[in-house]
Amino acid sequence: MKKYTIYILFISLAFAACKKDSLDRFPQTSISPNLFFNTENDLALYVNGLLSMPDRNTYLNDQSSDNVATTANVEVKNVMAGSANSQNITSGWDWSRLRDINYFLENYNKAKVTDDIKSHYVGLAKYYRAMFYLDKVKRFSDVPWYSHTLNPGDKDLLKPRDPRALVMDSVMADLDYAYQHVRESVSTGTPGKWAVAAFYTRTALYEGTYRKYHAELNLAGTANTFLEKAAKVAGDVMASGNFSIYNTGKPDQDYATLFNSQDLTTNKEVILANIFDYAKSRSQNVNSVVFGDYEQAPAKDLIQSYLMKDGSRFTDQPNYDKLGFVKEFENRDPRLAQTMAYPGWIKLPDTKPYIQSLNKNFTGYHQLKGYVNSTDAATLNGVDFPVYRYAEVLLSYAEALAELGTLTQQQLDASVNLIRRRAGMPDLNMAQANAAPDVLLQQQFGNITSNIGVIVEIRRERRIEFAFENTRYDDLMRWKAGKLLAKSPEGMYFAGLGKYDLTGDGVEDVILIDQSLTIPAEDKKEKNSLGVKLNYYRTGTIGSDATVYLKNVTTGSNMVTESAVRDFQEPKYYYRPIPQQQVLLNPNLKQIFGW
Numbered sequence: 001m002k003k004y005t006i007y008i009l010f011i012s013l014a015f016a017a018c019k020k021d022s023l024d025r026f027p028q029t030s031i032s033p034n035l036f037f038n039t040e041n042d043l044a045l046y047v048n049g050l051l052s053m054p055d056r057n058t059y060l061n062d063q064s065s066d067n068v069a070t071t072a073n074v075e076v077k078n079v080m081a082g083s084a085n086s087q088n089i090t091s092g093w094d095w096s097r098l099r100d101i102n103y104f105l106e107n108y109n110k111a112k113v114t115d116d117i118k119s120h121y122v123g124l125a126k127y128y129r130a131m132f133y134l135d136k137v138k139r140f141s142d143v144p145w146y147s148h149t150l151n152p153g154d155k156d157l158l159k160p161r162d163p164r165a166l167v168m169d170s171v172m173a174d175l176d177y178a179y180q181h182v183r184e185s186v187s188t189g190t191p192g193k194w195a196v197a198a199f200y201t202r203t204a205l206y207e208g209t210y211r212k213y214h215a216e217l218n219l220a221g222t223a224n225t226f227l228e229k230a231a232k233v234a235g236d237v238m239a240s241g242n243f244s245i246y247n248t249g250k251p252d253q254d255y256a257t258l259f260n261s262q263d264l265t266t267n268k269e270v271i272l273a274n275i276f277d278y279a280k281s282r283s284q285n286v287n288s289v290v291f292g293d294y295e296q297a298p299a300k301d302l303i304q305s306y307l308m309k310d311g312s313r314f315t316d317q318p319n320y321d322k323l324g325f326v327k328e329f330e331n332r333d334p335r336l337a338q339t340m341a342y343p344g345w346i347k348l349p350d351t352k353p354y355i356q357s358l359n360k361n362f363t364g365y366h367q368l369k370g371y372v373n374s375t376d377a378a379t380l381n382g383v384d385f386p387v388y389r390y391a392e393v394l395l396s397y398a399e400a401l402a403e404l405g406t407l408t409q410q411q412l413d414a415s416v417n418l419i420r421r422r423a424g425m426p427d428l429n430m431a432q433a434n435a436a437p438d439v440l441l442q443q444q445f446g447n448i449t450s451n452i453g454v455i456v457e458i459r460r461e462r463r464i465e466f467a468f469e470n471t472r473y474d475d476l477m478r479w480k481a482g483k484l485l486a487k488s489p490e491g492m493y494f495a496g497l498g499k500y501d502l503t504g505d506g507v508e509d510v511i512l513i514d515q516s517l518t519i520p521a522e523d524k525k526e527k528n529s530l531g532v533k534l535n536y537y538r539t540g541t542i543g544s545d546a547t548v549y550l551k552n553v554t555t556g557s558n559m560v561t562e563s564a565v566r567d568f569q570e571p572k573y574y575y576r577p578i579p580q581q582q583v584l585l586n587p588n589l590k591q592i593f594g595w
Helices: 040-048 056-060 075-080 096-110 115-140 164-181 193-213 220-240 254-260 300-305 377-381 390-404 409-413 416-422 430-435 439-444 452-465 472-478 482-486 580-585
Strands: 068-070 270-274 296-298 385-389 490-494 498-500 510-514 535-540 557-560
Touching: 040 096, 040 115, 075 482, 096 115, 115 164, 115 193, 164 193, 164 220, 193 220, 193 270, 193 385, 193 390, 193 472, 220 390, 254 385, 270 390, 296 300, 300 452, 300 490, 385 390, 390 409, 390 416, 390 452, 409 416, 409 430, 416 452, 430 452, 439 452, 452 472, 472 482
Parallel strands: 510 535
Antiparallel strands: 068 296, 270 385, 490 557, 498 510
């Protein structure tokens, strides 16, 4: 049962029609600023109206990364297909939220309250502005920096892009102010000092690694300043003693608890939670889109990145790439079976093991993270979402230090290895990792020049720990690893046509037949030794009318999901063009990086 539920009151600001974009709108409210911005309640009411947090739909937002295959119309896939330009990429250039934030920052001082009260709410507004601008920088790099609201005729409406360095310095200044002034004690479900610190760390790590690996920015000389800040703020969170990795000594359950809990408000790992409570009419159920054949299916490459339970590499096993579904899940990092549907898993209300459903354009693997295995409406709709986790702070701390070249084993033990111990995994040994780096990961991240072994293992941990939490795409972008997206995702391995066990009991569950054959009528279907009819799939190569696509039907291969040719052009595809309509409205906006 929930102990707390936060209710947010939203201010409704009606805006006048715009001249070019939302930047030139007058804020029209029913009460003038002089009458409204008077009390702390007024400030709280406005700032709470700016609250914006990810929710459980995040579990379906990994579709731009190499973690999944997707049938959705994902922008980066269109970009890699070579069909994208400034005329058909029209999203991302919206500034209405920034105006709402800046409007507050221009009017808060009218309130008759103490300076510390004002500073708290100003800090929150600057935190939201930093979030807004980081998203813009991720997408466009150089963007106009606006610290005030704009009105019709304002010359800044036609200003050019500001350099990324200026914008990110401003973002960091906003976050530093927020970190220094936002209170620790806030209403449950709203960001406080440590939520700001978590985002501050995330932002500093993003920009520091981005500058380090993206030579086209000519900012590598300033990368360490951001990495040092990431390590410093993460270290502050660690030193606070307020948070810890959720670990009750149940490595087969503890990780999953973070994603199926009815109450995360008391979980010491969760720095900020988005709270849902069916009884209080704040509910969200994403089961139908997370599990099964809906747009997104886990990629084989992700499954293969999980270590063995003893800490050895799955990809070091002989013929690892030809192991079937059941073998893939044997003796693996326990987080794998808490993230994906595994052989023998039971999907309620059924009482027998779930048999993986196969389908063309999908991988055969099914996602468990974000899925609530229940039939009770209150349970399905009342699961909280962890917005910031302490695990991310620890991983960011270790990564920043590793990139700086100052990481020690003691610091690794105080960060990454706490996360691994929760899963019952052996500690990561820095000396051993650097002495014998994972060859496959070293090939994937060929631009790392020092600390190679430990850095690729930290990157593995990030991928595993935050699978389907919408972090992977940003990670690939900041590491300059976009080329990994050029490989089309693949699925389960089958040795060819025939019968296969997918539940792990040694009894066949499915049969792959040639696409030229017809699936028998129900009363003619073959039964297994348990007297259960086999699930039939017509099997062929991609583009045929088969129900399962294999790369090679006769000799065996992985399931394949698409035939499109992907090409990731560097550095162009790390960025997006400004929509052409906006360039026509403001000729001072120039396209960069080949757009």
